Amino acid sequence: MGLPIIGHSLSLLHAMRANKGEAWFHERIRKYGPISKLxxxxxPTVFLHGQAANIFIYTxxxxxxxxxxxxxxxxxxxEKNILELSGKDHxxxxxxxxxxxxxxxLKQYVGRWTKLESTWRCVGMAKMRSTIRNEDNSALLSDEEIEDNAVIIMIGGYDTSSILLTFLIRLLAxxxxxxxxxVQEQEEIAKSKALGELLTWDDLTKMCTWRVAMETLKDNPSWVLFLQGASMTHMDERIFPNPSKINPTKFEQQAPAPPYCFVAFRGGPRMCPGYEFARIETLAMIHYLVTQVTCKLSCIDDSFCRDPMPAFNWGYQFILNQRNLMV
Structure with missing residues (x-):
């Protein structure tokens, strides 16, 4: 169980700050196997690793x-946020x-999110509020449940999306x-559009760019909710041959990963509710980025640590130049 009181906390934090968390997990698995106490x-914590562990956790x-x-x-x-709940409440x-x-x-909003209004007004909302129910017509959410889950959505949707986009741009660079x-894929989509025509849901579903985003998540999982070693299955050679090699084609639908092995968005009943939103946000951002500007890194050192979220040691700077092709 490690040192008294401190346990294994310092060694894990040191490894994460040095971006050696993966090596820390590998060493623990080598010494104690896929299940151990620490x-x-x-x-007191239980360390779990492997596909079976992921299935157990998520189902x-x-x-x-x-x-x-x-x-x-x-x-x-x-206390009422979705990460704390189980069973019927969850x-x-x-x-x-x-x-x-x-x-x-979400598909009705693709192409319409060109700006965010500072305020919204919906006539009759106060009267309608009493009729708002879940799809299964179950009990209304309490004010505490609404508040707690609004907070968790803001937290979950901020760091995770920004980290994915940042590391995706890093991979492209x-x-x-x-x-x-x-660029070729996105230019073909852009050139098929009339002047001023925006992206559609069909455009997003045809993009292979999401495979690259999944490859980014495989190497740089943005969030670990319990010490289950979930992301370690991403680097398991028995599941993904040559896992350290950048190869987005491994995520082609013709050869999907085994269930509960790629868990960047968790899985089963615990699948992230914002998975599709994250996909739309990422694909739309990359589309307009690569078709309207070129990116060139201006930082020599792009190393990063985890504290606990990934953060670049010296910031992450790049130069943008506008392109001629416009959507």
């Missing part, structure tokens, strides 16, 4: 395994979130062949 931040019921975040997380996000809250984040709801392929 102590982190004063809390078991609340009687077998209950979700609980660190006390500091609960103080910030509240299903009810998730159903409410998915109702406006599912593809059917370091891999000219992949960058050229994405």
């Amino acid at each position: 102590s982190l931040f004063g809390t 078991c019921d609340s009687k077998t395994f209950s979700n609980q975040q660190p006390a500091s997380m609960r103080r910030v996000c509240g 299903k009810r809250i998730r159903g409410s979130l998915v109702s406006f984040l599912k593809p059917e709801a 370091n891999e000219p062949s992949i960058y050229a392929a994405i």
